[in-house]
Amino acid sequence: MRALDALARRTLVARPLRTILTIVGIALGVGVLVAALVLNAGLDAAAEQSVRDQLGRTDLRVAAFEERGLSRASLAAMATTPGVAVVAPELERRTYPVPDPLAGSGLPVPVTVIGVDPAADAALHDRPLASGSPLPAGGGDVVLVSDALARADGLAIGASITLNGSVESGPRAFRVSGILAAVPGDPDPVGRSILMPLQAAQALFGTDAVSRADLGLTPGSGVAAVTAALESRLSAEPYTLTTPGELIADLRASTADFRAMIALVAAVSLFGGAFLIFNTLAMTVAERAHDVGLLRAAGMTRRQVTLLVLISAGHLGVAGVALGWRPGWGSPLRSRRTCRRAGASWRSASS
Amino acid sequence: MRGISLAVEPGEFVAFMGPSGSGKSTLLHLLGGLDRPTSGDVVLDGALVSRLSDDAATKLRREKTGFVFQFFNLVPLLSVWENVALPFTIAGEDARRGEHAAAIRAALASVDLAGKERNRPDQLSAGEQQRVALARALVRRPALLLADEPTGNLDFATGTEILDRLWRSCHEGGQTVVLVTHDAKAAAYADRVYVLRDGSLRDEIRLGRREDHGAAPLIARLADLGL
Numbered sequence: 421m422r423a424l425d426a427l428a429r430r431t432l433v434a435r436p437l438r439t440i441l442t443i444v445g446i447a448l449g450v451g452v453l454v455a456a457l458v459l460n461a462g463l464d465a466a467a468e469q470s471v472r473d474q475l476g477r478t479d480l481r482v483a484a485f486e487e488r489g490l491s492r493a494s495l496a497a498m499a500t501t502p503g504v505a506v507v508a509p510e511l512e513r514r515t516y517p518v519p520d521p522l523a524g525s526g527l528p529v530p531v532t533v534i535g536v537d538p539a540a541d542a543a544l545h546d547r548p549l550a551s552g553s554p555l556p557a558g559g560g561d562v563v564l565v566s567d568a569l570a571r572a573d574g575l576a577i578g579a580s581i582t583l584n585g586s587v588e589s590g591p592r593a594f595r596v597s598g599i600l601a602a603v604p605g606d607p608d609p610v611g612r613s614i615l616m617p618l619q620a621a622q623a624l625f626g627t628d629a630v631s632r633a634d635l636g637l638t639p640g641s642g643v644a645a646v647t648a649a650l651e652s653r654l655s656a657e658p659y660t661l662t663t664p665g666e667l668i669a670d671l672r673a674s675t676a677d678f679r680a681m682i683a684l685v686a687a688v689s690l691f692g693g694a695f696l697i698f699n700t701l702a703m704t705v706a707e708r709a710h711d712v713g714l715l716r717a718a719g720m721t722r723r724q725v726t727l728l729v730l731i732s733a734g735h736l737g738v739a740g741v742a743l744g745w746r747p748g749w750g751s752p753l754r755s756r757r758t759c760r761r762a763g764a765s766w767r768s769a770s771s
Numbered sequence: 772m773r774g775i776s777l778a779v780e781p782g783e784f785v786a787f788m789g790p791s792g793s794g795k796s797t798l799l800h801l802l803g804g805l806d807r808p809t810s811g812d813v814v815l816d817g818a819l820v821s822r823l824s825d826d827a828a829t830k831l832r833r834e835k836t837g838f839v840f841q842f843f844n845l846v847p848l849l850s851v852w853e854n855v856a857l858p859f860t861i862a863g864e865d866a867r868r869g870e871h872a873a874a875i876r877a878a879l880a881s882v883d884l885a886g887k888e889r890n891r892p893d894q895l896s897a898g899e900q901q902r903v904a905l906a907r908a909l910v911r912r913p914a915l916l917l918a919d920e921p922t923g924n925l926d927f928a929t930g931t932e933i934l935d936r937l938w939r940s941c942h943e944g945g946q947t948v949v950l951v952t953h954d955a956k957a958a959a960y961a962d963r964v965y966v967l968r969d970g971s972l973r974d975e976i977r978l979g980r981r982e983d984h985g986a987a988p989l990i991a992r993l994a995d996l997g998l
Binding site for chain 1: 803805825826829830832833834838840842844845846847848849857858860861862863907
């Protein structure tokens, strides 16, 4: 076996350029294959993480189907549904901050405003602060800004930010009481989000409705039973009711075509690598036909000849895999930030 | 091959002559178990080579025969030492072991190639390459040496060296030699010469064991036969 291994190595070393090109070809195939597998796994993980970041400890999410949102009556119905322990309403809107007239004439960049009930929100979501203090339970014109927004717009604790609201209510000024830590789960695609008390957000946008409500269930309550109860009680406006599992499945389904294409690329790469090994060995065997005949005459069995070819293939394969797996593994990880952004976009899309 | 029936005794030197396509090499391959006859039997040292499984025939070939061909006699990737050691390494034996290493050294010395162990085949002359091939065939001291036109690619002096070495293996070492050649001077080393034509044995010429390898008696007998 050792002698066959040595002979196989010699055979490969005898044609260095062909061997190197084959190994590089295999490495490329393996790299693409590994990258595709890692990317697919990463997309799955990102989808799950994205939903987890967004929903926290939420068991059910009721989201308004139309722009007018969910009414107070609906929120009250949810709160009194058996099995519901926490109702955390949220109002989400996109708006523009009013630009500082002294700070140049650049176009303002939009922000995502989330109005929350501070007490209920804390029960279901973790929103760690980088600095400052959390939203007061009683409301008020204070906001928490994301780390990205604070850096981009130069907002510090105590700074004032004026946001455009509805036509009726007009712009309103808010004081920054805290800066959110930079953690995954920012609802804004580029991290420019503002968290404020629900009443303040409703006053800013001139509505008493909410965009959605996250529900926490009492221990022992079944999701199916609570879902059925909610469906029988919520009739004021159209809504969608989803569990974290359904959201994850939706996100995964939204990338199914992309992942299928990636899998196809991986399969083609695998075939390419196998073809390269086959081609190289076929050429080597053809070139070495006389050597093989000589080895047979000297007492080498057919099995040993086959083993010799397979060992050569093994060397090529192992070298190609060793060379190709690391870049293939690393490239999707390097683009993890992109995946996170993709995750943020999914969050925006799903909410 | 058709209607061939012959026996080669241990320690005998037999040559097969005939024109191209007469079946000389095919007969040699049948004797060595490289090919199988469609009918009939080949018996080597009591074993029915033609009826053995491929693995068993290969094992028998490895243990009891040594081949020398006209071309492609060496594996170009391997050194002289490694080429001579092939019968051991193929058998899974350690060629660096004492007795095997000694056998390799002795085989190389017997063909005057001591000191060239590390050379590659492409660093050797044609004659030296053929001597390495002969050393490889001899290294396990097989009972039967099969040589297919071993001098066909060599000049006269080198060819004579190879034939002398084969004859010594037979005469002094007691090994059986079967030589295929179209050259009467090479065939003249044999005790018996078979003439083949169109796959059949045409004649048998008995020369007997001679220290003098002059080809004149053989050429005269061939002339008598109109060859």
